[in-house]
Amino acid sequence: MPIINTLKSILKYRITILRTIVQIISFILIFGGIFGIAATFIILPIMTPAGNPYTTVIGAWQLMEIMLTAAIFPFIAIAIILVASLTVGRMFCAWVCPFGFISDVVSYIGKRRRVPRDINNSLYKFALFVAAFLLFIDFSIAYNEAVGTSIYSYFGEFAREPSSFIEPTTILFSMLFWYFYWGLYPKSLEALEKLIDYPPFFWFRIFVLILAIGINYFIPRWWCRWVCPLGGAMSVGSRYKFLKVYVDPKQCIGERCGECNKVCPMGVAVLDFRGREISHPLCTSCMMCLDVCPTNAIRLKI
Amino acid sequence: MNYRKWSIRAILLILSIISIVYAVKYKQWEYAKEILTRFIDYENGGLPKALLKVVI
Numbered sequence: 001m002p003i004i005n006t007l008k009s010i011l012k013y014r015i016t017i018l019r020t021i022v023q024i025i026s027f028i029l030i031f032g033g034i035f036g037i038a039a040t041f042i043i044l045p046i047m048t049p050a051g052n053p054y055t056t057v058i059g060a061w062q063l064m065e066i067m068l069t070a071a072i073f074p075f076i077a078i079a080i081i082l083v084a085s086l087t088v089g090r091m092f093c094a095w096v097c098p099f100g101f102i103s104d105v106v107s108y109i110g111k112r113r114r115v116p117r118d119i120n121n122s123l124y125k126f127a128l129f130v131a132a133f134l135l136f137i138d139f140s141i142a143y144n145e146a147v148g149t150s151i152y153s154y155f156g157e158f159a160r161e162p163s164s165f166i167e168p169t170t171i172l173f174s175m176l177f178w179y180f181y182w183g184l185y186p187k188s189l190e191a192l193e194k195l196i197d198y199p200p201f202f203w204f205r206i207f208v209l210i211l212a213i214g215i216n217y218f219i220p221r222w223w224c225r226w227v228c229p230l231g232g233a234m235s236v237g238s239r240y241k242f243l244k245v246y247v248d249p250k251q252c253i254g255e256r257c258g259e260c261n262k263v264c265p266m267g268v269a270v271l272d273f274r275g276r277e278i279s280h281p282l283c284t285s286c287m288m289c290l291d292v293c294p295t296n297a298i299r300l301k302i
Numbered sequence: 303m304n305y306r307k308w309s310i311r312a313i314l315l316i317l318s319i320i321s322i323v324y325a326v327k328y329k330q331w332e333y334a335k336e337i338l339t340r341f342i343d344y345e346n347g348g349l350p351k352a353l354l355k356v357v358i
Binding site: 039042049051053056058072075078082085086157160161164174175182199242 | 307310311314315317318321322324325328330331332333334335337338339341342343344345346347348349350352353
């Protein structure tokens with residue numbers, strides 16, 4: 001009987017299990033070039049590096065920046081971001097994004113610290129600032145390219161995709177990939193001395209990557225909540241998405257339980273939305289709250 | 303009926319449709335595929351140029 005009880009307790013988290021399976025499959029397909037899958041023209045509202053030779057899809061934010069800095073108006077990237085925001089909101093962050101998957105893996109093994117609701121909501125606005133700031137840079141470059149006064153030189157190597165300077169997936173899957181692929185790493189103990197001579201931006205990006213992954217140990221998806229520019233941009237429209245999570249006030253037992261509040265990886269206070277749809281900009285429709293609700297008061301609603 | 307919610311949805315929907323129409327008109331998905339099928343070094347932060355001087 002203990003096996004059956006264990007199975008029952010595992011199956012209680014069936015949506016989370018399904019989500020993890022989808023994340024693993026998505027991760028494999030996104031980097032499907034390793035298995036011989038050819039590059040497609042699929043654009044997804046996730047952060048995916050375009051510089052990795054094995055990626056089969058391109059992230060909408062990356063495409064938008066690459067097109068803008070080439071003075072091409074990125075209608076297709078904007079369409080993808082708008083349509084996704086309006087229909088499923090930030091669902092791709094929870095179900096498909098490769099960095100979201102890495103963040104989840106780290107936070108599963110980590111020791112979760114609860115961030116106060118007000119701080120969480122205030123820090124989320126930083127993601128909006130990051131998105132607005134990067135868009136300002138992109139449009140400035142686009143305008144100057146269009147009128148023939150290129151300002152690429154001011155942004156150095158990052159002129160074609162300014163977000164990549166602080167974006168962990170591009171650092172991990174593009175910069176570090178090529179670093180090892182080209183064999184640029186020190187191959188002997190004596191060569192370790194040369195690490196000091198590396199350009200500062202290399203170390204800065206490694207520092208950003210370590211922070212972006214490491215802090216997930218204590219604060220799940222902190223990067224996705226407070227820094228990700230695509231998440232910030234999508235959260236504006238995702239308040240008005242059609243597919244929403246609804247909390248039924250008749251079935252919800254409120255503060256006596258509070259499991260939904262504890263489990264939300266984005267730190268959304270689910271109980272604040274009793275009797276209405278969760279329209280919080282940070283909600284990624286990961287549906288972990290559906291899994292843990294003992295009274296089945298939380299469900300999907302269109 | 304929440305008029306604010308539905309009017310914002312309508313605006314976003316109109317913007318989405320305009321973006322889709324122009325994306326189809328200019329066949330912008332071909333640009334996406336082109337980016338994925340050629341080598342781009344935008345995300346490498348100057349690699350290998352920046353490190354070749356140091357390492358080799």
